[in-house]
Every structure is written in structure tokens, then in C-alpha cells.
Amino acid sequence: MKKLFVVLVCVLALSGVLWAQGNAEAAKYPDRGIEFVIPGSAGGGSDILGRTIADIIQKYKLVDQTITIVNKGGGASAVSHGYVNAKTDVDYYLLTCNSANQLSMHVNKSMSPKGPFTPIANMALDDILLVSRTDGKFPDWASVEKAIKANPSSLTVGLADDLDAMALALLEEKTGTKFNYSAYFASSGEVATALLGGHMDLAILNPVECVGLVEGGRLTAIGSFAPKAMSAPFEKTPTFTALGHPDVVMQMSRSVIGPAGMSREAQLFWSDILQKVSETEEWKVGYIQKNVLEGQYLNADDFTKFYGESEKMLLDFAKKLGIL
Known part of the structure; x- marks a missing residue:
């Protein structure tokens, strides 16, 4: 009887050790660094999104491991997607995503x-x-409309992705205009630089x-695709609805996704972390308010x-619209 008791105690002790080890292993994730992949170059909207999230996570120590930003611009997000698709340890990679990337991956x-x-999570x-350009020929939509209707395809518009092309196609369809929109660039930062350099007339x-x-007075927003009036410094920018074109409305989502095959554990882990990010003042004021965005956090299931x-x-x- 005493031997049986000892055996039972040993079995229970071993079970406890194994249970503790199993839980310790389950609680480990992530047990090494994470790569946060940006489908664009430094300075663009996706880059700002990814770096803001990473900075907040590290400031508040929301994750024990390091997060490394990896810029993989080019190919309308194809380069970044190919980079992540080649990985096997998919739980250790995150990507910024937006509506343009969603469209581009099909194109x-x-x-x-x-x-x-x-x-x-959507953010x-x-x-x-x-x-x-503020010092250019087109201070408002009326001047653009007059020039482009007098000479169709005479104005060049800089674009960074397929959603920009879709927005321009929508504008053309609803306003009866025709632009030259062959000026594609690898990132929005390059578009802004080219516009400032006089290499194009307008940009999306x-x-x-x-x-x-x-804010620095170098560029002027002459029309907004927003569904309603925007806040400063775009409070004087008319929506196309206000300009008499109520069907010219489009917004972009900004979100975070994982590679194909990411585990449910990792998906929910990062969804929870990103909710915490969205609740900080640095996010609400330093990112959303500063960059004139609309905050909209959606967890993994709602975002799916x-x-x-x-x-x-x-x-x-x-x-x-003929984009696809």
C-alpha cells in the first residue's frame, strides 16, 4: 500500500511538472523577435503606421521581444508579399495592410x-x-476642371498604388474628365517628392x-474624397460632394495582417496587443489626431x-472601373 501511495505521488508530481512545462511553453509566444514588414519605403503612410505601432508596443513593453521594421517596397506590395510568403515560421511576421494592398494582391x-x-486588426x-503644389497653376478644383476639359489628358497625376488609380478613375467617371495618370511611383513619399519637384501637376x-x-504651405489639398468635411489642417479643403459630385467618395482602411497559415494563437495575441495600442494617448493623439485619421479598431474576428x-x-x- 505504501509503495502504491509513493507511485501515485510520483505520477501526480510528474504530471504537474509536465503540465507546468506545457503551459510555460504555451505562454512563451513570442519567444523571439518579430519582423514587421512594410510594403513601402520609409516615410510613406504604411511606414508611419508600422513604426508608430512598434514604438508604442516597445514604449509600454506590451511584448517582451524586439520588433524590427523591414521595408519591402516595390511591385505595388508584391515584393513584401513575396518576402513573407517565402517564410515558414509565419507566426513571427506581421504586415501593414491597407485597401490598396488588398486590391493589389489580386492585380x-x-x-x-x-x-x-x-x-x-483594423486600426x-x-x-x-x-x-x-501651392505655387503651381492649380489652386483649386475649378482651375483643374477648366484645364482638363479644355485639353483632356493634359494633366499628369502621381499615383503610388492601385487604390490611387481607382480613386482617380472614380473622379474621372463622375466628373467627365480625363487625366494622364501614368506617373506611378514605389511609394507615396516618392509621389510627394516628385510633385514638389514639378514632375507632375497633381497627386493622389x-x-x-x-x-x-x-501645414508648411508647400502643398494644397484641392479636393477630398471624404464622406464629410475634414479637420485641421484640411478644414478648408472642399469634399467633392460639396463641389457638386456626391458620388466621388472613397476611404482607405489601415490595418495589420499576418501571413497565410498564421496560428489562431498568434492571430489573437496580436489582435489583443493592437487593441492596447489603440487605447494609448500616443495612438489617439500622436497618430490618429496628428495625421487626420478616423480611429477604428476592429479585433481579429470583426476585422475578418x-x-x-x-x-x-x-x-x-x-x-x-476597368482596374481589373
Whole structure:
């Protein structure tokens, strides 16, 4: 009987050790550094999003491991997607994503053969602007409309991705205009630089991509695709609805996704971390307010639904406008 008792004690002790080890291993994730991949170059909207998130996580020690920003611009997000698709340890990679990337992955077929990317969290909604040089020939939409209707395709508009092209196609369709929009660049930062250098007449940019240049008086936002009037420094920028074109409305989502095949554990882990990020003052004031965005956090499950619905809408719209 005594031997049986000793055996039982040993079995229970061993079970306890194994249970503790199993839980310790489960609690370890992430047990090494994370790469946060940006489908664009430094200074663009996606880069600002990724670096802001990483800085907040590290400031508040929300994750024990280091987060390394990796810029992989080019190919309308195809380079970044290909880089991540080649990885096998998929739980250790995050990507910024936006509506343009969602569309581009279908245009350039850069999704993984293993399946779709893993939605983690939506973080914000971003408006879209038509922008000109402040010292240029086009101080407002009326001057643009007059010039382009007198001489179709005479004005060049800088674009960074397929969503920019879709926004311009929408503007053309609803206003009866025709632009030359062959000026594609690897990132929005390059678009802004080219516009400032006089290499184009206009550009499609998000507020986060030009707010400093607008505040500095170098660029002027002459029309907004936003559904309602925007806040400073774009409070004087008329929406196209106010300009008499109520169907010229479009917004971009800004989010975080994981590679195809990311585990549910990792997906929920980062969804929770990103919720904590969205609740900080640095996020609300230093990112959302500063860059004239609309805060909209959606957790993994809500974002998965939103992601699917927005993807369908984008693809239907792109086919209608001839983007696909």
C-alpha cells in the first residue's frame, strides 16, 4: 500500500511538472523577435503606421521581444508579399495592410499559394485627397476642371498604388474628365517628392502622407474624397460632394495582417496587443489626431468579416472601373 501511495505521488508530481512545462511553453509566444514588414519605403503612410505601432508596443513593453521594421517596397506590395510568403515560421511576421494592398494582391497575384493572408486588426480609416503644389497653376478644383476639359489628358497625376488609380478613375467617371495618370511611383513619399519637384501637376495622397507639407504651405489639398468635411489642417479643403459630385467618395482602411497559415494563437495575441495600442494617448493623439485619421479598431474576428466585405467591394468596383 505504501509503495502504491509513493507511485501515485510520483505520477501526480510528474504530471504537474509536465503540465507546468506545457503551459510555460504555451505562454512563451513570442519567444523571439518579430519582423514587421512594410510594403513601402520609409516615410510613406504604411511606414508611419508600422513604426508608430512598434514604438508604442516597445514604449509600454506590451511584448517582451524586439520588433524590427523591414521595408519591402516595390511591385505595388508584391515584393513584401513575396518576402513573407517565402517564410515558414509565419507566426513571427506581421504586415501593414491597407485597401490598396488588398486590391493589389489580386492585380499582381501576390497572395500565397497556401491561402489568404490572416486578418489581425483594423486600426484606422484614412481619407484620400487630390493635391497640387501651392505655387503651381492649380489652386483649386475649378482651375483643374477648366484645364482638363479644355485639353483632356493634359494633366499628369502621381499615383503610388492601385487604390490611387481607382480613386482617380472614380473622379474621372463622375466628373467627365480625363487625366494622364501614368506617373506611378514605389511609394507615396516618392509621389510627394516628385510633385514638389514639378514632375507632375497633381497627386493622389492620404492626409498622413502630406499633412506636414500642407501645414508648411508647400502643398494644397484641392479636393477630398471624404464622406464629410475634414479637420485641421484640411478644414478648408472642399469634399467633392460639396463641389457638386456626391458620388466621388472613397476611404482607405489601415490595418495589420499576418501571413497565410498564421496560428489562431498568434492571430489573437496580436489582435489583443493592437487593441492596447489603440487605447494609448500616443495612438489617439500622436497618430490618429496628428495625421487626420478616423480611429477604428476592429479585433481579429470583426476585422475578418470587414476584410472580406471590403475586399468584395473593392474587386467589384475595380472591375466596373476597368482596374481589373
